[in-house]
Amino acid sequence: MMRDLSHDRSLLSINSITVKPWSFEQLVEGCARAGLSAISPWRDILLACGIERAGKLVRAHGMTVTGLCRGGMFPATDAAGRRAALDDNRRAVDEAAAIGAQCLILVVGGLPTGSRDLGGARRQVHDTLAELLPYARQAGIPLAIEPLHPMYAADRACVNTLAQANDLCDQLGDGVGVAIDTYHVWWDPDLARQIARAGRRILAYHVNDWLVPTTDLLLDRGMMGDGVIDLRAVRAMVEAAGYRGHCEVEILSAGNWWKRDPDEVLRICIERHQNVV
Amino acid sequence: MMRDLSHDRSLLSINSITVKPWSFEQLVEGCARAGLSAISPWRDILLACGIERAGKLVRAHGMTVTGLCRGGMFPATDAAGRRAALDDNRRAVDEAAAIGAQCLILVVGGLPTGSRDLGGARRQVHDTLAELLPYARQAGIPLAIEPLHPMYAADRACVNTLAQANDLCDQLGDGVGVAIDTYHVWWDPDLARQIARAGRRILAYHVNDWLVPTTDLLLDRGMMGDGVIDLRAVRAMVEAAGYRGHCEVEILSAGNWWKRDPDEVLRICIERHQNVV
Numbered sequence: 001m002m003r004d005l006s007h008d009r010s011l012l013s014i015n016s017i018t019v020k021p022w023s024f025e026q027l028v029e030g031c032a033r034a035g036l037s038a039i040s041p042w043r044d045i046l047l048a049c050g051i052e053r054a055g056k057l058v059r060a061h062g063m064t065v066t067g068l069c070r071g072g073m074f075p076a077t078d079a080a081g082r083r084a085a086l087d088d089n090r091r092a093v094d095e096a097a098a099i100g101a102q103c104l105i106l107v108v109g110g111l112p113t114g115s116r117d118l119g120g121a122r123r124q125v126h127d128t129l130a131e132l133l134p135y136a137r138q139a140g141i142p143l144a145i146e147p148l149h150p151m152y153a154a155d156r157a158c159v160n161t162l163a164q165a166n167d168l169c170d171q172l173g174d175g176v177g178v179a180i181d182t183y184h185v186w187w188d189p190d191l192a193r194q195i196a197r198a199g200r201r202i203l204a205y206h207v208n209d210w211l212v213p214t215t216d217l218l219l220d221r222g223m224m225g226d227g228v229i230d231l232r233a234v235r236a237m238v239e240a241a242g243y244r245g246h247c248e249v250e251i252l253s254a255g256n257w258w259k260r261d262p263d264e265v266l267r268i269c270i271e272r273h274q275n276v277v
Numbered sequence: 278m279m280r281d282l283s284h285d286r287s288l289l290s291i292n293s294i295t296v297k298p299w300s301f302e303q304l305v306e307g308c309a310r311a312g313l314s315a316i317s318p319w320r321d322i323l324l325a326c327g328i329e330r331a332g333k334l335v336r337a338h339g340m341t342v343t344g345l346c347r348g349g350m351f352p353a354t355d356a357a358g359r360r361a362a363l364d365d366n367r368r369a370v371d372e373a374a375a376i377g378a379q380c381l382i383l384v385v386g387g388l389p390t391g392s393r394d395l396g397g398a399r400r401q402v403h404d405t406l407a408e409l410l411p412y413a414r415q416a417g418i419p420l421a422i423e424p425l426h427p428m429y430a431a432d433r434a435c436v437n438t439l440a441q442a443n444d445l446c447d448q449l450g451d452g453v454g455v456a457i458d459t460y461h462v463w464w465d466p467d468l469a470r471q472i473a474r475a476g477r478r479i480l481a482y483h484v485n486d487w488l489v490p491t492t493d494l495l496l497d498r499g500m501m502g503d504g505v506i507d508l509r510a511v512r513a514m515v516e517a518a519g520y521r522g523h524c525e526v527e528i529l530s531a532g533n534w535w536k537r538d539p540d541e542v543l544r545i546c547i548e549r550h551q552n553v554v
């Protein structure tokens with residue numbers, strides 16, 4: 001039985017990149033103004049606001065923080081690079097804890113500069129995750145591995161299917177789960193099976209759409225309903241797997257949504273959340 | 278034991294899209310001039326030349342035709358559309374036979390206009406293939422299913438992994454195989470296993486490279502060696518699976534290679550074939 005979202009605002013979370021012109025303060029206040037109670041910030045606006053002040057704002061407005069975007073970027077050319085990545089991820093865990101985020105979203109990173117060793121990059125992701133995990137468990141911050149679309153394998157994430165993310169969860173144990181983003185996984189012929197397999201390990205669910213045509217590999221995501229993803233079908237799978245959390249809108253759109261008034265963007269997110277997601 | 282290509286020209290095939298400015302006549306004559314003996318034309322230049330004349334040119338120059346690009350585009354909105362696709366594919370089979378092509382490359386098609394039913398499109402691909410197959414068997418033209426990169430799932434091909442193409446081969450039986458293009462499959466964590474599984478069903482092997490950054494979803498493919506694909510590793514897998522055919526260069530590159538003198542492009546293809554592929 002799918003949840004009825006047709007009058008819902010409580011299960012909608014806004015990822016800060018969707019309303020890119022806004023600062024952290026504006027995000028919290030804008031969402032509150034729109035009757036929303038959940039956000040997922042990127043680290044840049046969080047750090048620009050200041051962690052302590054951001055935590056106070058979150059608590060003052062009773063906001064749920066469905067995730068912090070993002071840790072990851074693990075593969076590196078040498079040991080110093082891997083240590084730097086690990087240090088940065090520990091800081092991200094601390095930041096997630098400070099604002100009470102439900103998880104830390106991981107974009108795991110692609111090939112180190114000059115490398116063609118995709119298998120090696122994937123092994124580095126496993127190994128650095130294993131090293132980070134005790135720290136995250138200690139802090140009580142679940143790590144959400146987000147498989148990214150295969151078109152990002154070289155430069156953003158070498159975990160490109162939910163099957164891979166599930167394998168990593170099996171290998172690493174407690175404290176690790178997955179973030180499922182419709183944009184990244186909608187094409188996967190193995191999707192239904194892998195969502196069922198993920199089950200209770202689904203820590204976050206991100207919604208948006210795949211536009212036809214797509215004019216840019218990174219910055220041309222669509223608003224839910226404007227593309228070809230069968231969003232209702234994917235949510236049905238995710239909920240059948242046991243997920244009861246928020247639907248988080250994450251749209252990178254340099255040519256369209258980033259140019260609009262963020263208050264208008266929120267209004268449309270709410271409308272689509274209720275009618276399309 | 279991998280084949281030594283370091284002085285080879287005989288296993289290099291040129292897909293006509295790589296030298297887009299050329300007509301079919303220019304392709305045959307240009308390849309002959311460069312000491313090459315294998316081509317893979319797209320249907321547009323073949324039809325512009327005329328099938329009969331094209332066949333004569335191929336035979337006069339002793340050219341091997343490693344494939345005809347392309348059949349496919351099966352999913353349609355209604356029965357009339359599916360019939361039209363089937364008819365067009367039968368014509369493509371005839372054309373492939375007329376020029377002695379080793380296979381007909383299939384780009385299977387994506388979502389019909391207005392549809393979000395990816396599973397339905399995939400079922401249509403299976404069903405129309407099953408309907409086309411007796412005709413292709415009769416003509417002695419093997420059908421090569423080419424899995425396309427997941428970024429083309431909506432508008433070009435809803436077969437997006439080699440696993441899917443292998444599944445279709447299992448279901449359909451003799452007369453169907455796969456075309457493996459490095460650009461489309463290099464990211465796949467299941468690649469080694471699926472290439473081994475494809476085995477003798479590998480009908481064509483296409484080479485090129487994935488550029489970082491990639492600036493266009495369709496027309497920014499790289500020359501072998503200019504990107505991040507471990508081409509030697511992929512060829513090792515393909516040859517270990519039993520493949521002994523050509524390495525066919527297929528590069529769609531509006532901003533770079535299509536602007537160059539095709540004779541120069543061929544020279545560079547030969548050099549990279551010998552040193553990078």
